[in-house]
Amino acid sequence: MVFYIYLLSKTGQTGGFIMKVYVNNTEITIFNGAKVEDVLRKYSMDEYKQVKSGNMNVYDKYENRVMLGGELREGAKLYIKAD
Amino acid sequence: MHKSTVKKLSVVFVMAAMVMAMSAFGLFPGESGELVVEADSHSDYKTVAILHTNDEHGVIENFGRIAWQKEQLEEEYDDVFLVSAGDAFSGNPIVDEYVIDDENLRGKPMIETMGAAGYDAMAIGNHEFDYGQERLQESIDSAYFPMMLANIEVDPDVADMAQPQPYTMMETSFGADLTFLSLVQVSGDYPSTLPVNLYGLTFLDPIETALEFTHLKNTSDAFIGLTHMGHSWDQELAEEMSELDLIIGGHSHTVVEEPVFVNDTLVTSAGSDTEYLGKVMVTFDEDNEVVEKDSKLIATEDIEGTNEDVEDLIAGFEADVEEIFAREIGYLEEPITGAEDLGAFMTDAVLQSDQIADLGYDVDFAFQNSGGIRVSELEAGALTVGDIFELEPFGNDIVIHQMTADDLRSLIGTDSESRGEADLRVAGLNYEVITDADGNLETVNLYYPDGTELDEDTEYTVALNSYIASAYEFTAQDDGENTYLRHNDTIINFVENIISEEELNEKYHGLSRTHFE
Numbered sequence: 001m002v003f004y005i006y007l008l009s010k011t012g013q014t015g016g017f018i019m020k021v022y023v024n025n026t027e028i029t030i031f032n033g034a035k036v037e038d039v040l041r042k043y044s045m046d047e048y049k050q051v052k053s054g055n056m057n058v059y060d061k062y063e064n065r066v067m068l069g070g071e072l073r074e075g076a077k078l079y080i081k082a083d
Numbered sequence: 084m085h086k087s088t089v090k091k092l093s094v095v096f097v098m099a100a101m102v103m104a105m106s107a108f109g110l111f112p113g114e115s116g117e118l119v120v121e122a123d124s125h126s127d128y129k130t131v132a133i134l135h136t137n138d139e140h141g142v143i144e145n146f147g148r149i150a151w152q153k154e155q156l157e158e159e160y161d162d163v164f165l166v167s168a169g170d171a172f173s174g175n176p177i178v179d180e181y182v183i184d185d186e187n188l189r190g191k192p193m194i195e196t197m198g199a200a201g202y203d204a205m206a207i208g209n210h211e212f213d214y215g216q217e218r219l220q221e222s223i224d225s226a227y228f229p230m231m232l233a234n235i236e237v238d239p240d241v242a243d244m245a246q247p248q249p250y251t252m253m254e255t256s257f258g259a260d261l262t263f264l265s266l267v268q269v270s271g272d273y274p275s276t277l278p279v280n281l282y283g284l285t286f287l288d289p290i291e292t293a294l295e296f297t298h299l300k301n302t303s304d305a306f307i308g309l310t311h312m313g314h315s316w317d318q319e320l321a322e323e324m325s326e327l328d329l330i331i332g333g334h335s336h337t338v339v340e341e342p343v344f345v346n347d348t349l350v351t352s353a354g355s356d357t358e359y360l361g362k363v364m365v366t367f368d369e370d371n372e373v374v375e376k377d378s379k380l381i382a383t384e385d386i387e388g389t390n391e392d393v394e395d396l397i398a399g400f401e402a403d404v405e406e407i408f409a410r411e412i413g414y415l416e417e418p419i420t421g422a423e424d425l426g427a428f429m430t431d432a433v434l435q436s437d438q439i440a441d442l443g444y445d446v447d448f449a450f451q452n453s454g455g456i457r458v459s460e461l462e463a464g465a466l467t468v469g470d471i472f473e474l475e476p477f478g479n480d481i482v483i484h485q486m487t488a489d490d491l492r493s494l495i496g497t498d499s500e501s502r503g504e505a506d507l508r509v510a511g512l513n514y515e516v517i518t519d520a521d522g523n524l525e526t527v528n529l530y531y532p533d534g535t536e537l538d539e540d541t542e543y544t545v546a547l548n549s550y551i552a553s554a555y556e557f558t559a560q561d562d563g564e565n566t567y568l569r570h571n572d573t574i575i576n577f578v579e580n581i582i583s584e585e586e587l588n589e590k591y592h593g594l595s596r597t598h599f600e
Binding site: 019029030031032033034036037038039041042045048060061062064065066067068069070071072073076 | 138140174209268270271275313314315316318334335336337338339340343352354355356358480482484549550552553554562563564565567
């Protein structure tokens, strides 16, 4: 079973590739297909709640705000800031 | 002539001369009196407004305002176009569960409303595949606007959709040709959607594909990428492909407030959920050469009017929600009550899912957090789609991990110790958490339902919802894989297609799969 999943992952049929992203320069390893909200929860539930409540915002490396449902790519860099 | 009259006439003459001179140089007083240079001060210059949204995700309520805004801007600009950078589908049960009289019409509310609002083109995003190829093709066929994608190859002998058009061309009222080329993100080999929906489809590298279309620059006065790749990919595309005048993107839900230029290509994106309407102004000279580009975002809540025809259409779809949610998928003789039984029902739906099995996973165990069970009871009587959306309103995806017995202990133990109770509901497994007198974790015992203990060396295939996968602390043998199957859809499928009504009514009463002491 594990080998079968491995093969599927290699061929992409499960969409399965590990994804590493960064939140405030901290590396987060998370399931492929994770959204901004998934990554924030893994980084810090407290800060996730701050963003969810609107007290803080999430920005990309270009300093654009990104929304919680945003989809991510390998190596994405996010920064949580209070405006 | 009176002296003061001569003085007044002199002032008028001087002011008139100044205005004429200023006009000749394209200078006009601004609202606060300052002089500003108008980009299209040349009388032969024309300015086109391209309005855009992306990642609408089933949010239909703002399209009346968007249509109204387009109408207003048509009075102001030489031409106005309205486009979407993809992912109109998925995120709202009105759209995702739009099954009327047993006819699968998922996505229809978005396609019809966007057509009525005056959309001119749309990129096919990854979530446009969520309802399957047949439904996507029906959407493409019924849309009043082209739905496009370039980096896809469709095998006609296998797939259930036709090769979509890669780009579309639009002509302005003054004869300028605008070409919109569409691309979707590819992660691994596929875009982020249910892999089982992608049979017969090959997805190509989006940037390499785009470079094969550079020739379109020769027949376009403005060459525009209408992409669904994410903002950082859009910036890379702009670096690689200077032929593009403009890239309007989606996927990463990025709010690009100020215009971003990569070399000479303007790159923008308008957040998500129709919270913003993007507006790009492209000015052409008398030879239809692009001479200026600018962009801004308009918050849709600040749009001051609405199109009543579009509002009526939206109201009709919203009224259908009653029928959608009332669709009966099963019948309960007795209520299913409490987190233990409801959690067993929810996790059994995952454990026995044929949709997950079709992806190649043989799930051993499934988990659900108690906090994600949002009703205390499923009442006796008709079990409806609406009941399931109340039970699991989040639309969490199912994520698969490979885990050993010790990994499972880390998940269950860490959570139970911090909460002082057994929070995680489970299928395929029974567990007991033992703590000492101070509440410190001593051990977690794991059993199959028949009472035998789990093997310590086996790697098990474990299904978690995406909330547990991201918010809970645990070890695992891998970093997880998203199935892109939503838990609430899995439960609906379970009731409709997997479990018999007899078993549904017998099984979920007084179960005890977890123990905490």
